[in-house]
Amino acid sequence: MTMRGTSWRTAASALYAVLVYGFIFLPVVVLVLFSFQDGRFPIPPFEGFSLRWYEAVLADSRLMEALANSIVVAVGSSLVAVLLGFLAAYGLARFALPAKGVQRALLTAPLTVSYLIIGMGLLITFNFIGFPKSLLAAGIGHVVINLPLCFAIIYSQMGDHQANIEKAARDLGASEWQVITLVTAPMLWPALFAAFFLSMTFSWDEFIISFLLTRFDVTLPVEIWSLLRSGLNPKTNAVGSLVFGISAVLVVVLELVVLRKGRRA
Template identity: 65%
Template sequence: MRMLGWLYMAAIFVFIFLPVIVLVLFSFQDSRLPVPPFDGPTLKWYGQVLADRGMMEALRNSLAVAIISAAVALLLGFFAAQGLARVKLPGSILMRGLLIAPMTVSYLIIALGLLTVFNNLGFRPSLWTTGIGHVVINLPLCFAILFAAMGDHQKNAERAARDLGASDLQVLFLVTAPMLKPALLAAFFLSVTFSWDEFIIAFLLTRFDVTLPVEIWSMLRSGLSPATNAIGSLVFLVSIVILILLELTVFRKSKT
């Protein structure tokens, strides 16, 4: 029975990681098609990708949109969670539901709605509109994580700080935020990861300055090549680095 459990776990990991392994393996393919048999290894496709100005520009765009939109979503989610957790307002349950509701809506619906709004307001598709779209999808995530992390012990610490003469802003940034540091970091890094990989909103809300997923899609329209595998491998590497940072800075501290 125990052996069956190990076999089942191994099958799950193979099912999850086999496509990634194949993607990375054929990024080192020496021929022009990422199909068996494997002919390599070579690093020429990575060199080609890194020397591509359009690709590097899309990479910088993705990083900028991901970091800035994640920071804005984190700040707004922090303020919303603090307000709804500490102040009893009429309809607060409804407000929490409305804040979390975008998590249950398809990204395609959100993107089409934002595109309609921006067109009516006269805003052209750009990286700024894409960043706003990523704030919309990441704000509910940040709010949910931070609201769940707020407890009575933090409320008591905030009350003590006010009794000692601290202002509301001092309590917020010198007491509440440090106590929520693991949750803040988790919300930020997860938002960066979601924004980094997001395609539908970025595709509909950009025009000339595009993000990396949109640039990859443009390359795929001309067919598969080891260069697209190399890009996918780099994207996967960035995601792994973010997860390692999360493990070292957030999850390990929360366990201890």
């Protein structure tokens, strides 16, 4: 391969990468840029810089309520999903149980079913037993979609070296409960954190289950959905940019925490 061939290839690679990055970032850039639009429409031309749409978002009590609801549902459902997933992973990784393959398959099965279908099944079932549409109903749905993920992540990290440490703790007189809380959970902290964090982001962003299972108190994506009916609107840009900003900060924090963890290990 000649030098010229190499540099031509590098240039082509760079161009391709720039184009794909451009494609990936185009809608986000447009979203954020026109959230500062000093005008009534989030479309060209850009009429000047203004924070009025952010003020409108912060002054919108329905949006703020939905935001609070989303946080409650995300934190609550993720805690339950991590707890159930962790216990199941511990049970399946450490004990001789019958039909482990079937149990694993059952626990991860919801991963292969559309959220729409999971939400619909719950909607019909809750409808029959008279369980009202509510944030609790949506939270239950979110645990269903996140439990397989939490289980899979935590289960994949349960190595045999940890089992030996647990055994040592037991030999030294620790109860099963003490082993789990004082030995296993701290050892698996990165996996537990990753599972919790991923669940949070999925729940935070989930639309269709919340849409089907909530009525008066709704989550943020459902409230944003009703904003979309008003068409192109800089206020939607502003709330979208805020959500993106929060998520981006969380991702960077996670990246730093996990990366540091990785370097230390």
